Amino acid sequence: SQTIHQWPATLVQPVGSPLSLECTVEGTSNPNLYWYRQAAGRGLQLLFYSVGIGQISSEVPQNLSASRPQDRQFILSSKKLLLSDSGFYLCAWADGYYEQYFGPGTRLTVT
Amino acid sequence: GEDVEQSLFLSVREGDSSVINCTYTDSSSTYLYWYKQEPGAGLQLLTYIFSNMDMKQDQRLTVLLNKKDKHLSLRIADTQTGDSAIYFCAVRRVRGGGNKLTFGTGTQLKVEL
Numbered sequence: 001s002q003t004i005h006q007w008p009a010t011l012v013q014p015v016g017s018p019l020s021l022e023c024t025v026e027g028t029s030n031p032n033l034y035w036y037r038q039a040a041g042r043g044l045q046l047l048f049y050s051v052g053i054g055q056i057s058s059e060v061p062q063n064l065s066a067s068r069p070q071d072r073q074f075i076l077s078s079k080k081l082l083l084s085d086s087g088f089y090l091c092a093w094a095d096g097y098y099e100q101y102f103g104p105g106t107r108l109t110v111t
Numbered sequence: 112g113e114d115v116e117q118s119l120f121l122s123v124r125e126g127d128s129s130v131i132n133c134t135y136t137d138s139s140s141t142y143l144y145w146y147k148q149e150p151g152a153g154l155q156l157l158t159y160i161f162s163n164m165d166m167k168q169d170q171r172l173t174v175l176l177n178k179k180d181k182h183l184s185l186r187i188a189d190t191q192t193g194d195s196a197i198y199f200c201a202v203r204r205v206r207g208g209g210n211k212l213t214f215g216t217g218t219q220l221k222v223e224l
Contacts (some may be wrong), residue, residue, distance in 0.1 A: 006153075032210055042197065044154075044214040051209055059211075090153055094210050098142055102153035 002027035006091050006103040013110055019064075019078040021106050023091030026072065031093040033074040034100070035066055038088040050074060086110045113137045115215040117200055122221045129187040131218045133200030138181055142203040144212065145174065145185045149196045157185070157198075187220075195222045 003026045013019060025031055035047040046059045048066035056066050063082050067075045074091055086109050094100040114136045123129045135143070141162045146154040160167045160174045160183075167174045173186040187194055200215040 034211075043216045044199070046211060049209045049211060057209060092154075096210060098159060099156055100144075100210070100212055101156060102146075104153045105151075107151070 002093070002101070004091060004093055004101060004103040006089075006106050008106060009104065010107045011109070013081050013108065015083055015110055016080050019076070019081050019085070019108070021076040021089055021091075021108075023074040023076075023103055024072055025093045028072070028093065028095060030071060030096075032096055032100075033068060034092040034094070035074065035076050036090040036092065038090060038105075040087070044090070048076070081110045083110050113140070113202060113204055113213040115200055115202055115213050117198075117215040117218045119216065120219050120221070122223060123190050124223050125190060125192060127190055129185075129190045129194065129220055129222075131185045131187075131198050131200075131220065133183040133185075133215055135181050135183065135200075135202050135213075137202065137205055138178065139205045140202040141205065143174075143176060143183050144201040144203075145172075145183075146199040146201060146214075147196045148199065148217070154199060190220075190222050192222045192224070195220055 005024050033050045036044045038044050050056050050068045064078050089106045091103040092100050117133050144159040145157045147157050148154045158169050160176050171188045175184045197217040197219050199217045201212040204211045
């Protein structure tokens, strides 16, 4: 069966520091991968998605970037964090058909 | 772009039925989903429905789709305290590829004893 992992689970970082969040999927190949941010107000905002290695599409301009160095690995990065980057970051994968599955999330607090 | 709207809160008594509603704007949306999020956790896919269906039932869950009114609902029968969570409606975007979803703001369901 397929599983999706995210780490770290929680992170507290100072403003201006770099960021690297990792997401990996097991049990499938060539999935679509997604990064979402969930702010305190609850809504989910799609940040990036990828349909293959090295293929990244950005949904909104922002202080973040994404990379997909391997088929089942998706990384969210920032060179300098802003206070507004705080939130709950969710990674998801899809097999290209109907269903999208989410990881457990990373809680990021920028201080 | 696609808009998906939900009411923010719903409170029900244990054992009653819960009905969570969602409206969307793009009438050509093909797949519509319901997710559940418990505190501090990721989203759990509960069920989904194709746009050529009016209803789908899965154990205690019933999804109703009214394409004419662009209205989707999730009914939870015999609601339990473990059903307390935030429920998100999502629709697959028609344009842009990548099988992207647009989510509603979520409805917080509170189940009272």
